[in-house]
Amino acid sequence: MKVKISEVFRNLSITKRVILGSITLLVMGYMFCLPRQLFHVPYSTVVTARNEELLGARIASDGQWRFPPRNTTPEKIKHCLITFEDKHFYHHWGVNPLAIGRAVYQNIKNKRIVSGGSTLTMQTIRLARNKPRTFGEKIIEMIWATRLEFRASKEEILSMYISHAPFGGNVVGLDAAAWRYFGHSAEELSWAESAMLAVLPNAPAMIHLSKGRETLLAKRNRVLKLLHEKEIIDSSTYELAVSEPLPEEPHLLPQTAPHLVSRFYKERNGQYSHSTIDRGIQMHIENIAERWSNEFNRSDIRNLAILVIDLPANQVIAYCGNVHFDHRQGGNQVDVIQAPRSTGSILKPFLYYAMLQEGALLPHTLLPDIPININGFSPQNFSRQYEGAVPASEALSRSLNIPAVTMLQKYGVPKFHNFLQQTGFKTITRPSSHYGLSLILGGAEATLWDVTNAYAQMGRSLIPNQHSDAVPQKEADILMGEENKNEAIQQKFTWDKGAVWQTFDALKEVNRPEEIDWKSIPSMQTIAWKTGTSYGFRDAWAVGVTPRYAVGVWVGNATGEGKPGLVGAQTAGPVLFDVFNYLPSSSWFERPTGVFIDAEVCRQSGHLKGRFCEETDTVLILPSGLRTESCPYHHFITLSADEKYRIYENCANTEPTFQRSWFALPPVWEWYYKQHHPEYKPLPPFKSGCGEDSFQPMQFIYPPMNARIKLPKQLDGNKGFITVELAHNNPEAIVFWHLDDIYMMQTQDFHKISLQPEPGKHSLTAVDGEGNTVSTTFFIK
Missing domain, CATH: 1.20.5 (Single alpha-helices involved in coiled-coils or other helix-helix interfaces)
Structure with a gap:
């Protein structure tokens, strides 16, 4: 029922x-009765290296050095605490009736409070409640203590206590106390150190390093004696422990990777962050940065940053955000690794890669290196010189600006802009039209983090058994060794291994700061590297990649001042190689298999073999490279016997003739190219009266079409002149000049004249003795 x-x-x-x-x-x-969360206190931000070594910490918001709670208790501390504070800790349910009775008896006998009788569990509750000591509060502590025993294990209770116990001054918790008093972690505490920390929370205001030292020493030794009597430590350990002196004064916390610690303070305030930093490498990198910074300071270059990424692990192992963190001036506290800076030429390899991958370029295709003016944009090479035409790989390794601009013009700014965003450049946020062609020469800003990580992902794609799908990760994930699996909200980008390998093959040819033939020295490792210098000498970059590491270096002034000697190859480059000389070396990347095909290319132009190319090479190219045009510079022509004239096919001619292939560049290319290539022979002109020249024999060097020109003022204040120049492939030609259909003069040998046109639009025409004509239009401001 x-x-x-x-x-x-x-x-x-x-x-x-x-x-x-x-x-x-x-x-x-x-x-x-017991709150779900006992402690409502702020914690210090703590950052450790990959092996748990402390890099640094930032104080909690209430001014206390209180490290985040521990999950375990070191055995030495456990024995010392239980021996000193609560020897029956493992045998009661939060309240020890015998201890309470003894405390009541002693307090009545002495007519004052001389003993509290609190267990470690009750003390944990008292720390959590932080209320004045009264009889009623003691009852509450006892009730909560028994309740806590039902909720948590003894080990958890002990961890709560040592994580929140006061250790004198503004030091709270075992971890903070171990570092502040002994300069190392709690796991490394000796028996003497553990005993001292066990007695400090009992009366932290009365006994500490600067007050009551004799009492502190006596209490410490009493704990050690009890441990010896209980046979927890042997006689020799006891003798060594009691002879160990007390520390004289608190230690400063480590200040390794201080900018990284500050970064975690902003992003993960009050948390314990286990980073991927290798403390040994980090400290050596900081020494390198300090040494070079002292050198650069002579030129008033005050800031320097270095980032080192382990490629196979995809983890940051050294993070030097700047130098002299303790200095409060000169921008030393700026974390330059996270600061957007003008990129200079550091993005050129990505354009080279993109064009190779798409089939818009072959590695050694000739590119123009001549004066250009594109809608008022007139870039110049760093050397202020021109070579007419340069192979693409050499233009990259020498960081020539004009070939890079012509490459970007061909590839398209919007497409390259989108490519950079896909590969993780988070600071390139404005529309592509905002940057224009200057995007490839430093018109955009990027961080050392994004730049180095992009190079690292390129290198990582060439490492066997690594994912070629590079998903841009959160920076904290890489710094903490955590893989970001949320691919659904992040765009996946796949690096083409063949294009990466060809890009690195060109970058390993960049001239090194040592100015030595590094290939002849077996001990020197191969490194793909690139430098960059921003406009106005404000930023100097250098990034290098090997199969093991990617290293990024930035040198300059965080406040933005430019300095004449602030050049990537002269400042950041030497630092980069100093870092690589310290890091373990490795062999070079293996060439990817199954991604290249054989192709016959013109030896002189680097294009695919054309109909009239006689000297060719068989090279490996990407399959997409078959879409590039064949050589446009070789022509099949009929010549006089002495190669002095070209002869038209149907021309009545009694002279002996023969036919051959001839390598001929456009006139302006040729004008500069032959100055650096004495073996180059210009295409001979047509024999007079023997047909019209199918090739344009002349071309304006300056001004280019639609150039906008501002005339400089002379020393006397009068309006200055514009110097116009023309290239003609016949060194004996006479050229007649016309400005706005008005005849000006004629030139021979050197076709260069000075003009003083009025503001507005003008047309300039040149006519040679054979009737060939070329014109250009320009605007005077």
Whole structure:
């Protein structure tokens, strides 16, 4: 027969109902009396290296050095605490009646409070509540202590206590105390150090390093004696421990990778962050940065940053955000690794890669290196010189600006802009039209983090058994060795291994700061590297990649001042190689298999073999490279026997003739190219009266079409001149000049004249003795 509880309750007397209700309320009150979270206090931000070594910390918001709570308790501290504070810790349920009785007896006998009788569990509750000590508060502590024993294990209670116990001054918790008093972690504490820390929370205001040292020493030695008597430590350990002196004064916390610690302070305030930093490498990198910074300071270059990424692990192992963190001036506290800076030429390899991958370029295709003016944009090479035409790989390794601009013009600014965003350049946020062609020469800003990480991902794609799908990760993930799996919200980007390998093959040819033939020295490792210098000499970059590491270096002034000597190859480059000389070396990347095909290319132009190319090479190219045009510079022509004239096919001619292939560049290319290539022979002109020249024999060097020109003022204040120049492939030609259909003069040998046109639009025409004509239009401001 079932009996309902409600019926039983109705059958009870009123007295029993009250008693039962009261008991129920008490039980429920007991069950819910303990808050879910005991401690509501701010914690210090703590950052460790990959092997748990402390890099640094930032104080909690309440001014206390209180490290985030521990999960375990070191054995030495555990023995010392239990021996000193609560020897029956493992045998009571939060309250020790014997200890309470003894405390009451002693307090009555001495007519003052001389003993509290609190267990470690009760002390944990007192620390959590942080209330004045009263009789009522003691009752609450006892109730909560027994409740805590039901919720947490003994080990958890012990961890709570040592994480929040006061250790004198503004030092709270075991971890902070171990570092502040002994300069190392709690796991490395000796028996003497553990005993000292075990007695400090008992009266931290009365005994510490600067007050009550004799009492502190006596208490410490008493704990060690008890440990010896209980045979927890042997005699020799005891003798060594009691002979160990007390520390003289608190230690400063480590200041390794201070900018990284500050970064975690902003992003993960009050948390314990286990980073991927290798503390040994980090400290050596900081020494390198300090040494070079002292050198650069002579030129008033005050800031320097270095980032080192382990490629196979995809982890940052050294993070030097700047130098002289303790200095409060000169921008030393700026974390330059995260600061957007003008990129200079550091993005050129990505354009080279993109064009190779798409089939818009072959590695050694000739590119123009001549004066250009594109809608008022007139870039110049760093050397202020021109070579007419340069192979693409050489243009990259020498960081020539004009070939890079012509490459970007061909590839398209919007497409390259989108490519950079896909590969993780988070600071390139404005529309592509904002940057224009200057995007490839430093018109955009990027961080050392994004730049180095992009180079690292290129290198990582060439490492066997690594994912070629590079998903841009959160920076904290890489710094903490955590893989970001949320691919659904991040765009996946796949690096083409063949294009990466060809890009690195060109970058390993960049001239090194040592100015030596590094290939002849077996001990020197191969490095793909690139430098960059921003406009106005404000930023100097250098990034290098090997199969093991990617290293990024930035040198300059965080406040933005430019300095004449602030050049990537002269400042950041030497630092980069100093870092690589310290890091373990490795062999070069293996060439990817199954991604290249054989192709016949013109030896002189680097294009695919054309109809009239006679000297060719068989090279490996990407399949997409078959879409590039064949060589446009070789022509099949009929020549006089002495190669002095070209002869038209149907020209009545009694002279002996022969036919051959001839390598001929456009006139302006040729004008500069032959100055650096004495073996180059210009295409001979047509014999007079023997047909029209199918090739344009002349071309304006300056001004280019639609150039916008501002005339400089002379020393006397009068309007200056514009010097126009023309290239002609016939060195004996006479050229007649016309400005706005008005004849000006004629030139021979050197086709260069000075003009002083009025503001506005002008047309300049040149006519040679054979009737060939070329014109250009320009605007005077």
